[in-house]
Amino acid sequence: MRTQMKKVETRGDHETRRWSAEEIAREYVGFFRKRGHLEIAGSPLVVPENTTSFVIAGMQPLIPYLRSDVSPPAERLVDLQRCLRTDDVDAVGSNGRKLTSFHMLGNWSVGGYGRREAIRLALELLAVYGVDRERLWVTVFAGEPGLGLARDEEVIAEWRAADVPEERIVPLGMDDNFWTTGGPGPCGPNSELFVDRGEVLGCGRAECAPGCACERFLEIWNLVFIEFERHEDGHFSPLPLRSVDTGMGLERMAVVLQEAPSIFEIDLFWPALERLRALEGSGDGDEARAERARRVIVDHARAALLAGLAGVVPGNLGRASVLRRLIRRAARQGRALGIERPFLGELLEPLARAHGSLLPVDEQGRVAEVARMVTDEERRFARVLTAGLRALERIVAENGGDEIVPGERLFLLHAERGFPADLAAEVLAERGLAVDWSGYEQALAGHRAVSRVSAERRFRGRSESSHPLHPLSVESGEMPAN
Numbered sequence: 001m002r003t004q005m006k007k008v009e010t011r012g013d014h015e016t017r018r019w020s021a022e023e024i025a026r027e028y029v030g031f032f033r034k035r036g037h038l039e040i041a042g043s044p045l046v047v048p049e050n051t052t053s054f055v056i057a058g059m060q061p062l063i064p065y066l067r068s069d070v071s072p073p074a075e076r077l078v079d080l081q082r083c084l085r086t087d088d089v090d091a092v093g094s095n096g097r098k099l100t101s102f103h104m105l106g107n108w109s110v111g112g113y114g115r116r117e118a119i120r121l122a123l124e125l126l127a128v129y130g131v132d133r134e135r136l137w138v139t140v141f142a143g144e145p146g147l148g149l150a151r152d153e154e155v156i157a158e159w160r161a162a163d164v165p166e167e168r169i170v171p172l173g174m175d176d177n178f179w180t181t182g183g184p185g186p187c188g189p190n191s192e193l194f195v196d197r198g199e200v201l202g203c204g205r206a207e208c209a210p211g212c213a214c215e216r217f218l219e220i221w222n223l224v225f226i227e228f229e230r231h232e233d234g235h236f237s238p239l240p241l242r243s244v245d246t247g248m249g250l251e252r253m254a255v256v257l258q259e260a261p262s263i264f265e266i267d268l269f270w271p272a273l274e275r276l277r278a279l280e281g282s283g284d285g286d287e288a289r290a291e292r293a294r295r296v297i298v299d300h301a302r303a304a305l306l307a308g309l310a311g312v313v314p315g316n317l318g319r320a321s322v323l324r325r326l327i328r329r330a331a332r333q334g335r336a337l338g339i340e341r342p343f344l345g346e347l348l349e350p351l352a353r354a355h356g357s358l359l360p361v362d363e364q365g366r367v368a369e370v371a372r373m374v375t376d377e378e379r380r381f382a383r384v385l386t387a388g389l390r391a392l393e394r395i396v397a398e399n400g401g402d403e404i405v406p407g408e409r410l411f412l413l414h415a416e417r418g419f420p421a422d423l424a425a426e427v428l429a430e431r432g433l434a435v436d437w438s439g440y441e442q443a444l445a446g447h448r449a450v451s452r453v454s455a456e457r458r459f460r461g462r463s464e465s466s467h468p469l470h471p472l473s474v475e476s477g478e479m480p481a482n
């Protein structure tokens, strides 16, 4: 568990120590173990009985403890959890902090310590990492009287006691500072820690503060005070145990400690980014567009690697369709970089190497196999992609200057050429064009009616249906709800 100094940089009169992602993780686990936390293994990324395709949050595997359904192996726990969520996959690449797959480091108190100790431990570890206290901002729950939820005065008092200046304690509402599973389940107010990355990254507005969409304030750690159970009807009741559930984003912390311009330039992604640059041809010269493409590609490649290592293969349903969609989205972005051949699989080896011990030896040994699977999927999709992109060009040309593309066109593009409608919509959106989805729905409904009739005819032994459309499959687009 010893951490070694990798690189020392001298900046002015102080030294900045660079932490690798592996070291950040090792230090976190070691720090909390020394303070009485039992290290537990992270859950596999895929848990068949979960309601989500993948584990989507660090706390998900611990829910039974927080609800007192199962007693935990210890009151204090620490773990490293891999997560994958694609609910806002469209946002990846448009900012420097959003990933589909990520590692959450978490320390937990199941019915033990509360706000004071959670804050003390967090501040102590941030000092070990060398995060300047002057750069720290926190958000707290402002309360929601309509739901009978009070402002979190207790946590405000603790931050004040820890010498965080008043102006850097920011109260926010339900959306930002009340953690829920998204449905019924354990929940409670939370307090988030942000690092100010400097005015130079900010939007420049006077009201710029944590919660702002710009790159200045980066959320690194979330302390959640699990105290309530949210019920089906939306009402809240107190849980038998008050617990603390924290999550520190490993990749986010690496951005801060490695002073990376974006999350895609931390040590875990850098080698893959380099490899990608080496594979690039001549794109269309739009550098902002190319940069976004690179971000999407390295993000999706890492997510595909982790999903593949968890045993998922691309397919049409559930998590298999999530993986398929990630690979196809990334493949499409490759075209923007002038890469015409399958390339995604080649990024997996540099990614895996960069992850070092974050991928155990047995997983390292399976990387080549996952890379082949990714390449096969990309190859299968390549012809559809080329033909589909060309057909889309025609659709755009024929649409004149109209900013709305008829949904029926996208329906036909999928039905006749297998080109996913969601991918087509993304391509159109990049050109400022929207899709009339009601037209898509109508075409789909019409097709289903025809299919039903022809199926009935076939059933009666008269299979003369000459309808030109192929049956639609689930891959038509929508990501399954996570």
Ligand SMILES: [Zn+2]
Pocket: 202, 203, 204, 205, 208, 209, 212, 213, 214, 215, 216
């Ligand atoms: Zn801002």
